[in-house]
Amino acid sequence: MKPNKQFLVFLPLLLLIGTPYCYGQNQGVTVADIVEQWAKIERRLAERENRDRLLADVDMFRQSVQSYLNSEAYRIYRLTPFSPEKQIIGPSAPNEMQELHAAADLSFAFDEAVSSGDWEKALLVSADISDNLIQALIKDGEAKEFTETAFFRLFLVFIVFIVTATIVIWSLHKTYTRTSKREKETSAFTRAVLLAQEEERSRIRRELHDTIAQDLRGLSLYMKRIKICEDSAKREQLCTEADAAHSGLIAKVRDICDNLVPPDFKFQNLPDALRGLCFDFGKRSGIECRIDITENINLNFLNEEEKLQVFRIVQEALANAEKHAETAEAIVILHTDGQGGLAIGVSDSGKGFNPSTVSDREGHFGIRGMKERASFLGGTLEITSDPGEGTFVRLHIPKRGPKNDSVIN
Secondary structure, three states: OOHHHHHHHHHHHHHHHHHHHHHHHHOOOOHHHHHHHHHHHHHHHHHOOOHHHHHHHHHHHHHHHHHHHOOHHHHHHHOOOOOOOOOOOOOOOOOOOHHHHHHHHHHHHHHHHHHHOOHHHHHHHHHHHHHHHHHHHHHHHHHHHHHHHHHHHHHHHHHHHHHHHHHHHHHHHHHHHHHHHHHHHHHHHHHHHHHHHHHHHHHHHHHHHHHHHHHHHHHHHHHHHHHHOOOHHHHHHHHHHHHHHHHHHHHHHHHHHHHHOOOOOOOOOHHHHHHHHHHHHHHHHOOEEEEEEOOOOOOOOOOHHHHHHHHHHHHHHHHHHHHHHOOOEEEEEEEEOOOOOEEEEEEEOOOOOOHHHOOHHHOOHHHHHHHHHHHHOOOEEEEEEOOOOOEEEEEEEOOOOOOOOOOOO
């Protein structure tokens, strides 16, 4: 969230907090001020001091009353409900503080009594004014208590609203970030998969062209030579060579098909599939490939699809060793960790590399694919390597509950 948006969010809160303070500082004359002002007049009356000064104070008292009746505080008082039936805004009959009006009216009678020197009457009128002011002060206190309570409730509602809005915005932002990240990862992985598919198609095309097509061409030459050969012994030799070439061609086609078609884990367990993979890899590449599998290893928590992902990770690790490592041997390890999870390692003694310098842009989509498969399995994939020190690929899958469709290890 940008700073200006943050300011817009918190501005109402600052206004709500600052409003009562500002109102308290600028509300002008209060009922308490008026009561205190009349108390001073009563003290002067008791001392029967300067009559002109007393009349001037009474005139100032009336001005204070009028100032209060014109103030914002009095407008709030007029809208303040004193019974549950009334509403805060728009009452049918606004409150009027009749006691203040009565006190202001009585002040004129007080003036006449003082002017005529009738001090007894002035004292009686003063007492009536004091009673009215006390009633006004009580009503003013009730109004203040109500407005403070109403403000507090509105403040709580505002806080709840702000907290709720913040949580909603944070959740939406988190969801958007997660969705955006997932879309970027999906887009990058889709691009990597497409490029890997194109690379695999190119590899298959080269392999078919360099092996199958060449062997077919050679087999065709054998057929032509057999056709024109008149020596029976020579013809028999050519037929034997053609038959051997034909058998080799079938074996190469079978190897290609076996490499493309995944093992069927309904009829084959994962350890046997990995043993077959290592045997075929060593036979095809000339690299000595050994495999070490813990006896009675428990793979019941993996289903068929997850076993296939494990198989493909090992297959890709061996393919990388064949393409890049320039190694004479490779080792595949399949063990159970202390918590019952699965630990798989593929190592070679080749030239190694620096994993931190490898990126998908350089064509190393195999590593990206292995990591994506490991993430699908809920595991982690680590690649440890240094130039000249070989490479070690470690896959760890924590143990989970057994899968219903995984009866065969």
